[in-house]
Amino acid sequence: xxxxxxxxxxxxxxxxxxGFGPDHLALDEGTAERLLxxxxxxxxxxxxxxxxxxxxxxxxxxxxxxxxxGEYQAVAAFTAVARSIPHRAAPRRQPVLTRFVSFKxxxxxxxxxxxxxxxxxxxxxxxxxxxxxVAHQMLGGAGVPGPDDHAAQTADDKSSxxxxxxxxxxxxxxxxxxxxxxxxxxxxxxxxxxxxxxxAFQALAEAAGGADGIADYCADVTSGSEAxxxxxxxxxxxxxxxxxxxxxxxxGQGSGQGEGSDHGQGTxxxxxxxxxRPDPKH
Amino acid sequence: xxxxxxxxxxxxxKHGDERAFAVLxxxxxxxxxxxxxxxxxxxxEDLASETWLEVARGLDRFEGGExxxxxxxxxxxxxxxxxxxxxxxxQPAIPVPPDAFPERSDAGDAADAALTAISTRAALALxxxxxxxxxxxxxxxxxxxxxxxxxxxxxxxRPGTVRVLSHRGLxxxxxxxxxGVHASGRGGAVxx
Numbered sequence: 001x002x003x004x005x006x007x008x009x010x011x012x013x014x015x016x017x018x019g020f021g022p023d024h025l026a027l028d029e030g031t032a033e034r035l036l037x038x039x040x041x042x043x044x045x046x047x048x049x050x051x052x053x054x055x056x057x058x059x060x061x062x063x064x065x066x067x068x069x070g071e072y073q074a075v076a077a078f079t080a081v082a083r084s085i086p087h088r089a090a091p092r093r094q095p096v097l098t099r100f101v102s103f104k105x106x107x108x109x110x111x112x113x114x115x116x117x118x119x120x121x122x123x124x125x126x127x128x129x130x131x132x133x134v135a136h137q138m139l140g141g142a143g144v145p146g147p148d149d150h151a152a153q154t155a156d157d158k159s160s161x162x163x164x165x166x167x168x169x170x171x172x173x174x175x176x177x178x179x180x181x182x183x184x185x186x187x188x189x190x191x192x193x194x195x196x197x198x199x200a201f202q203a204l205a206e207a208a209g210g211a212d213g214i215a216d217y218c219a220d221v222t223s224g225s226e227a228x229x230x231x232x233x234x235x236x237x238x239x240x241x242x243x244x245x246x247x248x249x250x251x252g253q254g255s256g257q258g259e260g261s262d263h264g265q266g267t268x269x270x271x272x273x274x275x276x277r278p279d280p281k282h
Numbered sequence: 283x284x285x286x287x288x289x290x291x292x293x294x295x296k297h298g299d300e301r302a303f304a305v306l307x308x309x310x311x312x313x314x315x316x317x318x319x320x321x322x323x324x325x326x327e328d329l330a331s332e333t334w335l336e337v338a339r340g341l342d343r344f345e346g347g348e349x350x351x352x353x354x355x356x357x358x359x360x361x362x363x364x365x366x367x368x369x370x371x372x373q374p375a376i377p378v379p380p381d382a383f384p385e386r387s388d389a390g391d392a393a394d395a396a397l398t399a400i401s402t403r404a405a406l407a408l409x410x411x412x413x414x415x416x417x418x419x420x421x422x423x424x425x426x427x428x429x430x431x432x433x434x435x436x437x438x439x440r441p442g443t444v445r446v447l448s449h450r451g452l453x454x455x456x457x458x459x460x461x462g463v464h465a466s467g468r469g470g471a472v473x474x
Contacts, residue, residue, distance in 0.1 A: 025453050025460075032449045036423045051459035052452060056424050058405035063312030070331060074307050075300050077331075078338040082298035085342070
């Protein structure tokens with residue numbers, strides 16, 4: 001009897017001081033669903049779930065700029081893919097998009113006030129790094145390069161007309177392959193991770209069937225080359241003309257997608273394996 | 283939500299308009315990255331990049347509205363994750379350290395006040411500390427903004443199962459947070 005009282009007393013101490021029944025965390029279906037749908041403010045949640053509701057609210061907080069840091073690379077990859085598909089090659093501007101870029105114009109005005117180089121400088125990638133980064137973040141969708149992408153952009157501009165600032169690396173399956181491979185090899189073990197972010201190396205990774213496949217893809221170029229560092233430093237893609245004619249041939253032997261590399265292709269729902277893409281020759 | 287303009291934006295992206303693609307990216311990358319941070323924190327950014335590449339490749343074959351597009355992007359991401367897991371055969375689970383929640387040691391209302399400042403990262407780490415199947419459905423619902431039917435389709439489970447898993451996850455989360463506070467409460471009683 002007294003043992004039981006002691007046990008009850010102990011259990012009362014262990015139980016949260018909420019005074020609820022045996023299952024104080026019981027939650028009705030409706031409340032649970034509202035919590036999971038983000039429709040219940042933490043202040044309105046049952047007391048036992050207030051902290052959990054706060055965690056859920058924090059997890060669903062508005063996006064931050066650092067979460068969009070990969071936008072340039074994602075858009076560059078998109079452009080590379082779009083160019084490899086003939087009917088997507090000519091971008092068609094939709095009037096409805098103007099409202100989405102209008103805030104960018106406001107941002108551009110602010111940047112122009114900060115720099116005599118103004119937006120023109122931003123668009124060609126000549127602003128100082130911090131300003132370029134802001135311009136890139138604000139205008140990223142309009143094709144303004146990030147501060148880390150000067151090299152790729154200027155290399156691109158050298159040999160192509162400057163009418164198009166769309167962020168894309170050179171065609172890594174064509175003439176640029178050798179230069180890209182040497183530059184990539186020169187950076188291995190050093191700033192490799194950062195270099196892989198550049199559009200040029202994105203193109204290389206794309207051609208190699210993934211970043212993991214670059215070493216294999218470049219094996220025939222980089223093997224036997226002693227002066228990696230020097231060549232890498234001066235390597236400039238010799239041509240940025242999309243080698244559409246060569247692509248068909250190169251895909252056959254050069255890229256070897258999904259063959260030796262462990263980069264599985266096309267298993268996702270949206271998987272579009274390279275071999276199902278329209279032949280660039282047509 | 284992009285809303286009424288979604289169809290036009292999707293059509294433009296299908297025709298190679300990179301600004302339209304950027305609109306889609308800005309809308310979905312944050313929730314996508316957060317979902318991946320819950321289910322595969324060590325590789326979430328790589329998986330997000332791979333996902334967008336797949337989306338770019340498959341874009342012109344996608345048919346549907348904004349909700350369908352959202353579901354598709356998360357489905358692609360999940361398949362990338364499953365592929366990775368398969369490749370890595372056995373990846374050791376990453377346990378969430380108990381101090382991932384900085385305000386645990388506080389007690390009572392003070393903790394509630396401090397909790398309002400909990401970072402998104404810490405919140406995602408806490409959700410990621412739940413049993414994996416619970417963590418995934420909670421993340422898809424909370425950060426993905428997806429309903430039960432959408433989540434069920436993405437994780438290839440029945441809606442009833444998704445509901446049960448997410449409710450268990452919610453409960454587990456509440457237990458976790460409660461436990462931390464009560465532990466310190468008892469400690470406080472001893473020192474008095």
